[in-house]
Amino acid sequence: MKALSALAFSTAWSISLSSIATIQPVFAALDNEPNNSFNTKQFLPSSTTTVNGQLESGDVDFFGFSNLDSGSLFTADINSKTIDPLFGLLDDSGNIQAINDNKSDNSVLSLLTGKVPASGSLNFAVSGLRDINLIGDHLESGSYRLSLNTFNLPKLSTNPTIINGGFETGNFSGWTTLGETSIETKTFGSNPTEGNYQAFLSTGNKTFSGSIIEELLGLEAGSLDNLGKSLEPPFPFPDGQATQGSAIQQIFTGKAGDILTFDWNFLSNEELFPSVNDFAFVSIGSLSKLADVLSPTMISSTTDFFKETGFNTFSFKIPTTGIYSLGIGVTDWRDSGTDSGLLIDNVKIVSVPESNYGLSLLGFGVLGLILRLKSKQQNKVKSISVRR
């Protein structure tokens, strides 16, 4: 299937609806009963990207998309004004691979993402809330639209130095993004630390699995899962997975001794359970956690999230001159139920002239201490104002 961006798709859709209102676009199909089981699924014509369906109480709609580009990424979502949907993904034998009821803490609509398997086929089932076995155990009734979008893993670009590190262009120019990412202002409830804009990454909505994020960031397979397991002992969770998240990346040339810094604020709605310990991470040189739900620095948040760490500063000294990949992200841990997020701002490189290297490092250390003290003071003020 030809890769079609969401923007291109919505434009094509509105044009065809307005100019030729009586003709369905070739890529839209209608729900055709009976399609109530995997074995009686409705095969959709090649190049179909949309299904306009109708769900009745006790009804499940199974669909088969085919001739997709194997290895490409997909997002598939259910939109409806009348039903609370549940969405399932099945393999080519009919085994349930993934279920999504609610795509985020703020929506009952459903969304699935992933990678198109070698067969080039994707099998979906549309049902009503709580019908996790896809057997029609629900009372929802109404119309919906299923939309499928496929695209390639974003291409990486290498910049001579960090570009748009403060996001003041109001977009992600210079960055590669994957998942649910947006540019926010102070109306988010947490002020940018530089200028008027900051980046926000979420574990809700259009997110991708840890393995796909690892692929984008060039990380070893399983490394995000392992980072989440780093709580053990006494909290082993050998089944732990970085289930779904978002990341941004920029590749740049770094000079030995330069210092890369950025400000970050980890936010979460999760309870304080080690079993659902969502976390934020950074990869440069190696992969490490920025914070997790159990971080002792979590305080009440003035954003839509319950809790946040407040802004902290990460810093990394470039050990040798060369090309570096900076990846920053946030992920759900073990389940995909409750959202976490990460604000990022002021990504920059502090260049240190070689002759003044030792002296500047000392100065930077003092600056870092001042920033940390300042941040602590801000946190104090914030927690007081929350209580008021």
Ligand SMILES: [Ca+2]
């Ligand atoms: Ca049906």
Ligand SMILES: [Ca+2]
């Ligand atoms: Ca739902």
Ligand SMILES: [Ca+2]
């Ligand atoms: Ca900024």
Ligand SMILES: [Ca+2]
């Ligand atoms: Ca979570």
